[in-house]
Amino acid sequence: LGWAGTPGANNVSPTLHHSLTPVFLSFCPLFLFRGDLEVFYPELGDVGCTYIPKCNQYRKRISKEWHSPKIAYPQADKKYVLIMVDPDAPNRANPKYRFWRHWVVIDIKPHPLCFLCPDYGRPTPPSQSGYHRYQFRLYEQPAHEAISLSPEEKASLGSWPLERFVEQFRLGSPVASTQFLTQHHIIVPPVCTVLSF
Numbered sequence: 001l002g003w004a005g006t007p008g009a010n011n012v013s014p015t016l017h018h019s020l021t022p023v024f025l026s027f028c029p030l031f032l033f034r035g036d037l038e039v040f041y042p043e044l045g046d047v048g049c050t051y052i053p054k055c056n057q058y059r060k061r062i063s064k065e066w067h068s069p070k071i072a073y074p075q076a077d078k079k080y081v082l083i084m085v086d087p088d089a090p091n092r093a094n095p096k097y098r099f100w101r102h103w104v105v106i107d108i109k110p111h112p113l114c115f116l117c118p119d120y121g122r123p124t125p126p127s128q129s130g131y132h133r134y135q136f137r138l139y140e141q142p143a144h145e146a147i148s149l150s151p152e153e154k155a156s157l158g159s160w161p162l163e164r165f166v167e168q169f170r171l172g173s174p175v176a177s178t179q180f181l182t183q184h185h186i187i188v189p190p191v192c193t194v195l196s197f
Contacts, residue, residue: 035176048178060185068120
């Protein structure tokens, strides 16, 4: 996890991002995603509210090569909890394993702060399961609240009762959140775009 106070740290061509038509805005509804949270992966820049493109093996690299992304939240002035989940496991038509936990980072202090988090689980949607949403939710951590996963939760990633965790530790609603979509990597096409929604 790289906690950065200044967004736009990656050099990404501005022509790489294209807006989608309004029909796709339901993938990033304003009532759910808010607060200037930015998620930076190598070469792609901020992937918030975007599809990960097939070209340059980006889907394969985000699933198999790249480590945890850098997170930017310019308003950071308290202690936070960051959660990354997949609500579409094993697929969007039958998400019986919602919410699949990929990352939980607690006791995040205001920037500047930079460290590596070994518990990051890369996004790895199964073959032929379609697009998966990978959601990042940032919560303000209540003062004097000791937050931790249970021994069973620490043992492995997997289906996880997100709502129960949020309620147990009185996290409330996220102060910021975003998501991106990707699917299992396939043959690389000749044209590359990152589609914003």
